Amino acid sequence: MINLNYYPGCTLKTKAKNFEDSAIASMSALGIALIELPRWNCCGASYCLAEDDLIHQVAPVRNLIRVKSQESRVESQGEGDSRLQTPDSRLLKVVTLCPFCYNTLKRANLIVRNDPGKRDTLNSFMDEEIDYHGEVETVHLLEVLRDDVGWEAIAKKVKVPLEGLIVAPYYGCTLIRPREIAIDNVERPTVLHRLMETLGATVVDFPFATECCGSFQSVSNPELAAETAWNILTLAQRQGAEALVLSCPLCEYNLGFQQKLIRRRHGEFKGIPTPYFTQLLALALGLESCGFDRGYTDSRALLQSKGLLS
Amino acid sequence: MDKLGSSTKRALVIGGGIAGIQASLDIADAGYEVLLVEKTPSIGGHMLQYSEVFPTLDCPQCIGTPKMVEVGQHSNIRILAYSEVESVSGTIGDFTVRIRRRATHVDWDRCNGCGLCLQKCPVKVPSEYNCFLPFDNRGAIYIPFAQAVPNKPVIDAQTCRYFKYRRFMEEGEESKKPPECRICEKVCPLGVIDWEQQDEIVEEKVGAIVVAAGFDLMDKGEIGEFAEGRDIINGLEFERILCPSGPTAGVVMRPSDGIEPREVVFISCVGSRDPELGVPYCSRVCCMYLAKQALLYKHAVPDGQAYIFYMDQRTTGKGYEEFVRRAVEEYHVMYLRGRVSKIFRDGDRLRVQGADTLSGRRVDISCDLVVLGMAMMPSAGFKELARKLGIATDEYGFITEIHSKFRPMETSVPGIYVAGTAQGPRDIPDSVAMGSGVASKVLDLFSRDGVGSPL
Numbered sequence: 001m002i003n004l005n006y007y008p009g010c011t012l013k014t015k016a017k018n019f020e021d022s023a024i025a026s027m028s029a030l031g032i033a034l035i036e037l038p039r040w041n042c043c044g045a046s047y048c049l050a051e052d053d054l055i056h057q058v059a060p061v062r063n064l065i066r067v068k069s070q071e072s073r074v075e076s077q078g079e080g081d082s083r084l085q086t087p088d089s090r091l092l093k094v095v096t097l098c099p100f101c102y103n104t105l106k107r108a109n110l111i112v113r114n115d116p117g118k119r120d121t122l123n124s125f126m127d128e129e130i131d132y133h134g135e136v137e138t139v140h141l142l143e144v145l146r147d148d149v150g151w152e153a154i155a156k157k158v159k160v161p162l163e164g165l166i167v168a169p170y171y172g173c174t175l176i177r178p179r180e181i182a183i184d185n186v187e188r189p190t191v192l193h194r195l196m197e198t199l200g201a202t203v204v205d206f207p208f209a210t211e212c213c214g215s216f217q218s219v220s221n222p223e224l225a226a227e228t229a230w231n232i233l234t235l236a237q238r239q240g241a242e243a244l245v246l247s248c249p250l251c252e253y254n255l256g257f258q259q260k261l262i263r264r265r266h267g268e269f270k271g272i273p274t275p276y277f278t279q280l281l282a283l284a285l286g287l288e289s290c291g292f293d294r295g296y297t298d299s300r301a302l303l304q305s306k307g308l309l310s
Numbered sequence: 311m312d313k314l315g316s317s318t319k320r321a322l323v324i325g326g327g328i329a330g331i332q333a334s335l336d337i338a339d340a341g342y343e344v345l346l347v348e349k350t351p352s353i354g355g356h357m358l359q360y361s362e363v364f365p366t367l368d369c370p371q372c373i374g375t376p377k378m379v380e381v382g383q384h385s386n387i388r389i390l391a392y393s394e395v396e397s398v399s400g401t402i403g404d405f406t407v408r409i410r411r412r413a414t415h416v417d418w419d420r421c422n423g424c425g426l427c428l429q430k431c432p433v434k435v436p437s438e439y440n441c442f443l444p445f446d447n448r449g450a451i452y453i454p455f456a457q458a459v460p461n462k463p464v465i466d467a468q469t470c471r472y473f474k475y476r477r478f479m480e481e482g483e484e485s486k487k488p489p490e491c492r493i494c495e496k497v498c499p500l501g502v503i504d505w506e507q508q509d510e511i512v513e514e515k516v517g518a519i520v521v522a523a524g525f526d527l528m529d530k531g532e533i534g535e536f537a538e539g540r541d542i543i544n545g546l547e548f549e550r551i552l553c554p555s556g557p558t559a560g561v562v563m564r565p566s567d568g569i570e571p572r573e574v575v576f577i578s579c580v581g582s583r584d585p586e587l588g589v590p591y592c593s594r595v596c597c598m599y600l601a602k603q604a605l606l607y608k609h610a611v612p613d614g615q616a617y618i619f620y621m622d623q624r625t626t627g628k629g630y631e632e633f634v635r636r637a638v639e640e641y642h643v644m645y646l647r648g649r650v651s652k653i654f655r656d657g658d659r660l661r662v663q664g665a666d667t668l669s670g671r672r673v674d675i676s677c678d679l680v681v682l683g684m685a686m687m688p689s690a691g692f693k694e695l696a697r698k699l700g701i702a703t704d705e706y707g708f709i710t711e712i713h714s715k716f717r718p719m720e721t722s723v724p725g726i727y728v729a730g731t732a733q734g735p736r737d738i739p740d741s742v743a744m745g746s747g748v749a750s751k752v753l754d755l756f757s758r759d760g761v762g763s764p765l
Contacts, residue, residue, distance in 0.1 A: 179586070187534025207538070207654030207661075238656070 004144070005067050005094040006034035009043050009101040016098070016249035018291025022282040023097050023141060025289045029282075030149050030157060034095065037066050043101040044108065054118060060108035061122050064136045065129045067094045092136045095144055097278070099248045103174035105138040106181040140175060141278070142191045142247065143183050151198045159286030161200030164306045167280075168206035168241035169193050170232070172213050172251045192245060192277055199284040204239040208232045213254040226261045229254050233262070233272050242302055243273045245280060252276070256296030273299035283308060314724060315758030316403035316517035322347065323520045324395055324695070327355020328738060329730025330522035331377050332745025333752070338386035340753050345514055346381065347409055348391045349691075350438075352458035354378055355524055357738055359439065361552035361560075364602040364737075365633035371555055375457045382459040391460055396511060398699050402725025403517045403755070411510045415465035416451070417502040423461040427451045427494035427503070435469050437557075441547040444540075444565055446557030451494045456555070465494070465503070472505065518725050518752045521699065521709060522745065523692050525731040528581040528589065528685040535652050536580065540566040541660055542653060542680045545599055552606045562610045564679045567658075571614065571678035574607055575662045576600045577650050578620040581685030589685045591706065594735040596683030597624045601634045603681060604643040616643045617675060619650050619664055627737065646673060653680055686735040701726055708734045719748045727751050 004027075012020040024034050044059030071092045096102040112119045113134035123131045145154065169192035176182040176189050184191045189210065196203045211232055214225030233255060236244050246252050256274040263269050274297045282290045283303065292300050292309065303309035321337050323330045326348030334344045346353065357363070358378075360370045381387050396408040431449030436442035439454040448454075450470035453463050467473040471491035478487055495503040527544050531537050541564045543551075554560035564571050578600055582593040597620065604616035623645075625631045637643045650664035662675045688707035696703045702710040702722040709728045712720040719727050729748040730741040 185534055188537065205538075205655070207652065207656075235656075 001028075001031055001033050003033050003035050005037055005070060005092070007037050007040055007043070007063060007067075007094050007096050007101060007105065007138075009040075009045075009096065009098040011249040012097055016252065016276075018294040019097055019249060019252075019276045019278055021289050022276065022287075022291050023278040025287045026278055026281045026285055027141075027144075029285045029287060030145075030154065032144070032149070037063070037070060037094065039066060043096075043098075043104045045100040045104045054121060057108045057111055057118070057122055058125050060105045061112060061132055062126065062129060063105060064094070064109060064112075064138075065126065065132045067092055067136045068132060069130055093139060094136055095139050095141055097141050099140065099172060099174040100250065102138060102140045102183075103177075103181060107178075109134055109136065109138060110180060140183050142175070142195065145195060145281075146191050151194055154195070154281075155198050158199055158284045160284050160308055162196070162280060162284055162306075162308060163200050165201045165280075165303070165308065166204060166240055166242045167196050167201045167245045168204050168236040168239060168243070169196060169209055169277075170206070170213075170236075170244050170246055170251060170255070171210050172246075172248045173210070173215070175247060176210060192247065195277060196245060196280070199280060201280070204236070204241045206236060206239055206241065208235050213248075213251040214258070215250065215254070218254050218258060222258070222261060223265075225254055226258050226265060229258045230262045230266055230269065233259070234269070237270070237272055241272070243275060243299060245277050246274050247277055252296055259297060271297060273297045273302050275299045314402055314755065315760045316725075316755045317760060318404055318515045318517035319343070319756045320345070320514075320516050321518045321520060321752050321756075322395075322405070322407055322514070322516040323522060325355070325522035325524050325689075325730070325732070326350075326353030326381075326389070326391070327522060327524045327730060327741070328357045328374065328377075329524070329732075329741040329745040329748075330355070330520065331381055332742045333520045333522060333729050333749045334381055334387050335377065335384070336746050336749030337752050338384050340749075340756075342386065342753070342756055344384075344387045345407075345409075345516065346387055346389045347393050347395060348389065349394050350454065351392050351414070351452075351462075351464045352378075352454050352460065353381060353389060353391065354455075354457075354459070356546070358455065358457070359441075359546060359553070360549045361554070361556070361606055362602070364598045365627070365629040367602070367606075369554070370738075371457060371553075375459075378457065378459040389460060390512075392464055395695060395698060398519070402723075403760075405516050405519060405725065407514050407516055407519070409512050409514060411512060413467075413507040413509050414462070415467070415504055415507050416463050417504050417507075418460065418462045420500055421462050421502045422500060423453075423463075424499065425453070425463075426497045426499065427463060428453060430493045430497045432491065432493065433469050433471060435466075440550050440557045441544075443547060443550055443557050445551075445563070445568075476505075518727065518755050519699065520727050520729055520748050520752065521695075521701070521721065521732050522729045522748075523695060523732045524689045525686045525735065526689045528587075528687050530580070530682055530684060532587060533580060533682075536577075536650075536680070536682060538653065539655055539660065540564075541678065542682065544682050544684045545596065545603065548603055548681045549599075552603060552610070560610065562607060569678065570611060571607075572611070573615045573617070573675065573677035574604070574679045574681060575650075575660075575675055575677045576604055576616065576618040576681045576683065578618065578683045580682040582683075583621060584685075587685075589687070589706065591735070592624060593683070593686040594624065595686070595737045597622075598627070598630055598633070598737065600681070600683050601625075601637045601643070605637045605641050608641040608643065616641075617646060617662075617677070618643060619646050619648060621647070621649070627739065648673070686731060688732065692732065699723065699726055701728075708732065719744060719751055725755065 214228040218225035320343040396410045433450035434447035437448040474488040550556045648665040648667040727748045729744040
């Protein structure tokens with residue numbers, strides 16, 4: 001078993017517990033233990049809305065420092081566990097599930113690496129912590145699956161191929177924007193596509209895979225956000241998809257929870273399940289903890305009709 | 311300062327497009343010998359692929375082929391088609407050039423161009439000249455187009471059945487034994503098919519070199535959001551579709567299923583003026599050719615609708631702005647100022663989503679065909695050629711002239727000159743003017759004897 005630092009973030013412990021549980025179980029089945037970072041704090045995502053660009057980097061940088069001190073603690077205690085290496089062995093790796101956390105941590109790291117002035121200011125904010133110079137590499141779980149585990153290795157572990165299941169992959173925004181931190185091609189990402197094919201599902205061509213889900217507009221302008229979601233969901237259905245595969249809790253809210261609101265506005269709208277990719281991964285790996293009983297939409301009837309779930 | 315002279319009064323022109331043709335004719339007409347090297351089987355260049363050209367809508371085949379024939383018949387011009395420059399040494403007035411004459415597998419000295427072999431070849435592959443469009447194929451032995459100069463065929467060893475057979479017998483390359491074929495050889499009345507022909511390196515002495523290597527369009531695969539689907543084509547492909555002598559005989563149809571497009575969306579500045587893709591420059595011709603294509607489309611489909619997304623209208627040539635007004639006012643081409651964010655297939659049509667920044671609205675257009683005004687780039691393989699010549703290029707690969715205002719046709723190497731789009735994006739009139747201009751530089755050099763001091 002290889003250990004990998006894991007930063008959960010707030011939503012993964014509350015609304016998206018099924019995302020976390022299925023991810024941890026799946027990665028364990030694939031030979032990677034996700035080790036939760038001790039004393040992690042808010043990733044800083046909602047501070048992005050603040051005008052001051054620097055103060056909102058304090059929270060993510062503090063998390064990155066925790067990764068650094070965690071690694072040095074492991075090293076000094078000589079625990080001798082095998083950590084997942086980055087291609088550059090000087091970098092320490094931390095994985096996230098939530099795309100917002102990924103985006104925030106990754107961008108904070110870019111600032112620290114590229115702007116010595118801001119780096120020094122940020123370091124001067126930290127009282128107890130050690131200084132940070134960008135030694136940590138933030139990766140998303142999809143990158144780990146693609147680059148470290150590999151599609152072939154995953155395919156070998158598949159016990160319940162998702163045969164007959166037709167899905168549309170949906171990336172949302174923060175995994176691939178801005179370009180500097182994208183986990184894949186900005187305009188035509190394929191990583192979810194490849195993962196679903198590896199699990200045996202049929203993937204439809206889905207032009208809205210990178211559209212905005214409505215983001216925080218669902219707070220200020222729920223009607224607008226519902227219309228946006230309706231556009232995305234109905235195109236997926238027109239393309240023949242039976243489920244929309246997600247990677248983000250906020251997308252799950254806008255595209256899942258809001259289906260109730262959409263049905264009120266568009267009587268003809270039939271719902272579409274919105275599972276996380278990790279839930280389908282866990283299902284395909286033959287695991288119990290897929291968390292299909294939680295989430296805003298219910299995938300169980302669909303999966304049962306395909307004979308994938310009892 | 312003494313002006314430099316030339317001991318060898320003979321010019322090499324690299325590239326048989328319209329700039330190279332004009333330069334060759336002007337130098338040859340003045341009484342000097344010209345070697346015209348062209349990498350494809352025929353001279354003519356991109357201009358011969360176009361449908362009617364702006365702003366006067368003349369037919370490039372009609373105005374271009376007489377010039378090509380003149381080159382082909384000129385006693386002072388020798389065309390080395392299907393050939394590429396291998397290496398260059400020497401200095402101004404006294405260059406030694408080695409040229410690779412690629413094997414055509416046809417003895418061009420004896421071939422009379424009767425075309426029997428073309429008719430009988432059983433291989434059918436998409437043609438480079440027709441931008442690989444699905445409407446028309448060429449054989450493995452082919453002449454790129456009917457008016458080609460020289461009008462002699464070449465055999466493409468990659469797709470030829472006999473060459474496949476030979477590779478199978480030698481290396482077992484194919485999985486199944488291909489037929490021995492050799493039909494072209496059997497039907498040729500003069501017996502000029504030469505299976506054993508090899509590439510040949512010839513060495514020539516020249517006093518001056520004109521680089522007119524032209525351009526290629528950026529690959530649309532670079533633009534992720536526009537890359538999808540067969541019905542999203544570049545401007546050059548649409549030129550072939552509009553061209554009366556093209557693969558559809560000028561009948562406008564879309565590549566995927568051949569239906570007549572009822573709505574066509576044209577997009578300017580695709581790749582160009584996009585620093586993120588490394589092409590911040592303007593390609594200069596797209597505003598005009600997209601207006602022209604929209605107008606020609608309306609000629610062919612009068613009740614169809616053409617939309618053009620643009621960033622700015624840059625129509626700075628003689629008669630150009632008037633032409634665009636005509637497209638708008640007489641042909642009701644709808645101009646939308648803004649960018650397109652996404653194109654995708656919705657049913658059997660395409661949907662184009664973008665912004666109209668003048669009205670501040672989102673636009674969502676359902677259409678049958680999308681034409682991309684892709685960025686002009688230096689021609690494929692040009693970097694390598696520039697290296698062989700030792701001339702400086704800019705960060706995009708275009709030739710750097712020695713002085714942008716007063717010496718626009720001279721490269722960083724004395725005696726090597728540049729014409730046409732190898733220096734940067736430009737249209738036909740400008741390329742022809744530059745071809746004549748560069749000829750005057752060469753003639754100026756040839757009018758002096760001996761080599762002066764380069765300092």
